[in-house]
Amino acid sequence: MMNELGRILIVEDDPKDVELTLTALEEYNLANEVVVTRDGEEALDYLYCRGNFKMRTSDNPAVMLLDLKLPKVDGLEVLQQIKSDEKLRMIPVVVLTSSREERDMVASYKLGVNAYVVKPVDFHEFVNAIKELGIFWAVINEPPPGSVRKSS
C-alpha cells in the first residue's frame, strides 16, 4: 500500500514556509513528488497546463496544499476556480493557512474544501501536521482517477 506516492502541489508564497514544509516532508520521505507554485496564478497555470507548464502531462495532483493569502490570485479564488471546473473539482484541496478566522474557514468549506489546517506556530507541531497531511493524502488516500502516482 505504501509503494505508491501521489504528487503533492504546494501553493505558498512565503519561501520560508516552503522550505520548512519541504523539510518536514523530506524528513518522512514524502518530498520526491512535490510541485511548488508561488502564487494563485501560477497554481492555476499548473493545473490548466499553460504558461510555464505547457509541456507537462495533463494529470492532476493527488492533493493540493493551498495557502489563503497569496499574491495576484488569492487562495479562495483559486479554490473557487478549481471547485467550479468539471475536470479539476475532484482534486482534494487542503487549505494550509495561518488564519484561524472563522470567516476564512466558513468561506473555504462553502467552496468545498476537503480539509482546513491552521499552521501551528510550534515547529514540532508544524512538522507533525505536514507529515500527517502528506501521509494521509499522498499515501493512504486513494486519489481520484487521473492523478499522478509514482512508485517509491
Add this chain to the structure above:
Amino acid sequence: MSKPEISSRRMTSMVLRYGLAVLSVCIALSVALLLSHYNFPDVADPLFLFAIAIVVWYAGRGPAILALVLSSLANSYFFIEPLYSIVITRSDVPHLAVFILFASLLTGFATVRRRVERELLQSRDELETEVAERTQQASLLNLTHDTIFVRDMSDIITYWNRGAQELYGWTAEEAFGKRAHQLLRTVFPMPIDEIRAELLRTDRWEGELEKTKADGTQVVVASRWSLRRDLQERPVAILETNNDVTERKRTEEKIRKLNDDLEKRTAELEAINKELEAFAYTISHDLRAPLRHIAGYTELLQKNASSILDEKSHRYMMMILESAKRMGDLIDDLLAFSRIGRAETKMTMVGLEQLVKEALSEVQQETEGRNMDWKIGALPNLYGDRSMLRLALVNLVSNAVKFTRTRPQPKIEIGCADEKDGAVVVFIRDNGVGFEMKYVNKLFGVFQRLHRAEEFEGTGIGLATVQRIIHRHGGRVWAEGIVDRGATFYFSVPKP
C-alpha cells in the same frame, strides 16, 4: 298649563270676542237710532262699518262675520224701507249689497293684516331666542382654553375667542375684519388651493401650520378647519381651532436630531469595528508567520548544530523557542479577546451546572495527580451566550486551579450567592495564593498580571476576557482576596 284651563280660557275669550261683536253692533245701532231721531239721517251705514272694523280688529274674523250679519239685519230692519221689517224691496238690494261687500272687504283686509302682524311678532320672538342662544354659545366658546376663530370665505375674521387672544396676543377687536392668514402670517405645508379643495370636498381639513403671534414669535399649531354651509349648501364660513404644538415639535426635532447623531455614531463605530476586524485579521495571519519561522529555523539549527554547540548556546536556543511560543500564545489570546468584542451574542437559556461540568473537564489535565477538593453548589440557569459563558467559566476555574497549585490541599468552591439588583450572582472561591486588595482594580485589565511569570504562567488576558464577556451580558465582575489565604471571584448576570 293643564288642558281644561286652556280650553276654559279659550271659551272665555270666545264669549268675549262674540260678545264684543254683539255689543259693538248694539252700540252702533243705538247711536244710529239716536241720531236719526234727531234728524241726522244716513249715518247708519258708516256707524255699522265702524263697528265691524272694531270687531274685526280686536276679535278676529268669526265675530266680524257675526257683526256683519247682525249689522245687515239691523240696517234692513231699522233703516231700509219698509221700516221695522227685514223684508227688503228690489230697489234697496244694491244699497245692501254694497254695504255687505264693503264690510266683507274690510273684514278681509283686517284679517290679512292681523295675520301678517302675528307672523311678524312670532318671527321676532324666534329671532330673539336665537340671538340669546348664540350669545350663550359664543360666551361658552369664549370660556374654553382652545383657540377658536371663525372666518368667512374671503378669510375675514368674524369670530375670535379668548383662547385665540391668549395664544396669538391679538384681542377680538383687533382681529375682527382682518384677513386671518395675513394677521397670523400663516405658512402652509402645501398649496392653499389644495387645502381649499379638500375643505370644499370633505367639509374639513387638518394639518400643522406655522403662524406668528402679535409679538413676532413663531408657533406651530395643529389646525382643524370645519366648513359651515347655509341652507342652500353654499359654503359661508370656516371655523378653525388651533392647538399650540410648538413645544412638542421642538421635542420631536430634538429627538430626531439625537437619533441622527446616534445613527451617525453607530455608523462610525461600525466602521471602526470593521477596521479593528481587519487589523485583527492581519495580526492573526501576518504576525504568526514570522513567529513560525523563528521557531522552525531555530529547531532546525538546534538539530543540525547540536554537536558543535555548547550548553550556553543550547540554553539561548531554548530561550528563543520559549519566547516564540509565548508570543504565539499572546497572539492567540489577544485574538480570542478581540473576537469576544466583535462576535454577536446568541442568547439562550443556559444551564450553569452543565457549563461548570464542561469547564471542570477542560482543566482536568492540570489537576491530574493533585488532591483537589471541589465543592459545587446548586447553580441556576442563566440567559446568555453559551459559548461565551463557557469560556468565562473555564478561565475562572483554570485561574483557581493555577493559583492553588502551591497548596497541599487545594480547595475550590463554585456556588450561587444571594441575588443582587435582580441579577444572578455566581462565585468561584479558592484557597490559593490570593492577592492584595489594593491591586484589585488591576485584576481585570488586559495584560495585567499580579504575579511574576516564573511563579505563575499566563498572558494576563484571561480575566480581561471574563470581564468583557460578563459586560456584554449586562453584568458585573468583582473580586475579593487575601494574600496567601485565597481569592473569590464574582460575576452577576441579569435575570431574563
